[in-house]
Amino acid sequence: MEALGLGRRFGTQVALRDVTLRVGWGERVAVLGPNGAGKSTLLRILGTLAPPSSGELHIAGLSPRHDRARIRRRLGIVAHQTYLFDALTALENLLFYGQLYDVPRARQRAAELLERMGLAARADTRVRQLSRGMQQRLALARALLHEPDILLLDEPDTGLDQDGQAILAAVVREHADRTVVLTTHHVERAVALCDRAVVLDRGRLVRDSRVDDRGSDAVRALSLVAAGGG
Amino acid sequence: MRHVAALVWKDVLVEARSRELVAGTAVFALLVLLVFSFSFDLRGPQAQAAVPGMLWVTVLFAAMLGMTRTFQSELESGALDGLLASPVDRGTLYLGKLVANLIFALAVALLVLLAAGLVFNAATIGAGPLAVVALGTVGIVAVTTVLAAATVRSRARELLLPLLAVPLLVPVVIGGVEELALALAVATETATRPPWPGLLAAFDVIFVAAGYLVFEFVIEE
Numbered sequence: 001m002e003a004l005g006l007g008r009r010f011g012t013q014v015a016l017r018d019v020t021l022r023v024g025w026g027e028r029v030a031v032l033g034p035n036g037a038g039k040s041t042l043l044r045i046l047g048t049l050a051p052p053s054s055g056e057l058h059i060a061g062l063s064p065r066h067d068r069a070r071i072r073r074r075l076g077i078v079a080h081q082t083y084l085f086d087a088l089t090a091l092e093n094l095l096f097y098g099q100l101y102d103v104p105r106a107r108q109r110a111a112e113l114l115e116r117m118g119l120a121a122r123a124d125t126r127v128r129q130l131s132r133g134m135q136q137r138l139a140l141a142r143a144l145l146h147e148p149d150i151l152l153l154d155e156p157d158t159g160l161d162q163d164g165q166a167i168l169a170a171v172v173r174e175h176a177d178r179t180v181v182l183t184t185h186h187v188e189r190a191v192a193l194c195d196r197a198v199v200l201d202r203g204r205l206v207r208d209s210r211v212d213d214r215g216s217d218a219v220r221a222l223s224l225v226a227a228g229g230g
Numbered sequence: 231m232r233h234v235a236a237l238v239w240k241d242v243l244v245e246a247r248s249r250e251l252v253a254g255t256a257v258f259a260l261l262v263l264l265v266f267s268f269s270f271d272l273r274g275p276q277a278q279a280a281v282p283g284m285l286w287v288t289v290l291f292a293a294m295l296g297m298t299r300t301f302q303s304e305l306e307s308g309a310l311d312g313l314l315a316s317p318v319d320r321g322t323l324y325l326g327k328l329v330a331n332l333i334f335a336l337a338v339a340l341l342v343l344l345a346a347g348l349v350f351n352a353a354t355i356g357a358g359p360l361a362v363v364a365l366g367t368v369g370i371v372a373v374t375t376v377l378a379a380a381t382v383r384s385r386a387r388e389l390l391l392p393l394l395a396v397p398l399l400v401p402v403v404i405g406g407v408e409e410l411a412l413a414l415a416v417a418t419e420t421a422t423r424p425p426w427p428g429l430l431a432a433f434d435v436i437f438v439a440a441g442y443l444v445f446e447f448v449i450e451e
Binding site for chain 2: 044047048049051068070072075077079080081082084088092096097099100126142
């Protein structure tokens with residue numbers, strides 16, 4: 001995944017400025033930064049949901065300008081919103097998305113994912129009747145349904161309890177060749193899950209470093225930068 | 231085709247459970263018909279000539295009201311992004327939404343015809359009136375589905391949609407009123423009369439095709 005000089009404006013507001021980021025296959029990258037730093041905007045652009053105002057983006061050697069459908073087939077996205085239909089049940093949501101992504105044996109795959117997310121007993125419960133944490137688990141199942149090789153996770157731990165966070169951690173770590181880009185406010189979690197951390201501040205990429213040291217000093221130093229203080 | 235079927239199934243299931251769109255729009259349409267019946271003295275053959283116009287105004291207003299909701303709930307829940315993040319071609323998303331909206335709009339139009347028959351004492355149920363209303367409804371839904379997508383991210387969408395759609399739909403209303411008048415036997419065929427059924431069908435084809443082609447540009451951010 002290669003983003004070169006990405007910029008994004010909303011009228012006079014600049015959300016991203018000249019962000020260059022290269023993510024290799026199998027890399028797990030945490031995007032940190034204070035509120036309004038541009039993390040979600042960056043993920044929306046990487047997810048082909050919003051075009052950049054400037055700069056170039058290539059995903060798996062493909063350009064979103066010409067190969068959007070092929071790129072989208074390889075992406076699994078968990079965003080702030082769950083992308084789920086409230087009136088449908090958990091299983092119906094997965095079957096619906098399974099059809100959109102042409103997932104073979106979608107019912108079996110959906111059942112496996114519901115089991116894995118601890119939602120098997122809730123398969124026939126409508127989404128609006130699930131708790132926020134359960135909805136987030138289901139959103140994770142939806143993102144994994146078509147076995148994407150790139151996962152884009154925008155604050156995926158929102159509403160998750162301890163079990164949910166353990167599932168999330170397992171999902172992030174499970175495939176050595178799956179690329180993961182995740183945003184979070186929790187530096188400890190980013191350090192624990194990712195090999196690399198980049199920090200955005202007011203739309204600029206201000207730090208890009210490998211996470212070799214997972215000790216408390218490293219967490220503290222990264223927290224300082226991510227809070228906009230360093 | 232499989233994707234269109236999945237999208238239609240999803241919308242029909244959501245509507246069957248939430249009953250937001252059809253029930254609300256149908257009640258609104260019945261209220262408009264009642265207002266017309268209170269406002270005009272519809273006794274006598276001259277007054278009956280106004281029935282096709284009142285019927286189309288009712289169908290058009292009801293469609294406008296329903297279509298403002300068509301992408302709104304998906305935008306609010308974030309499910310619209312889920313559809314847009316999928317690899318499904320945008321033209322296919324349009325066709326799925328078009329077919330689902332058409333099912334809902336035709337259900338409401340059928341109810342309007344039934345109610346109009348009772349309120350205005352007109353022979354609104356028959357192959358002729360049904361065919362004309364179906365032809366016109368396809369055009370209305372084809373146009374409003376695209377425009378609803380174009381305006382869904384605007385704060386003034388409830389105002390913008392009719393402002394943009396009604397001028398485009400003038401040919402449908404004129405043709406629909408003329409043809410319905412003929413079907414209800416409140417007008418007679420003349421040699422100079424334009425071939426409205428053909429024109430309505432052409433309008434439908436043109437706007438469905440245009441919607442399919444431009445949907446990507448109106449729905450993407």
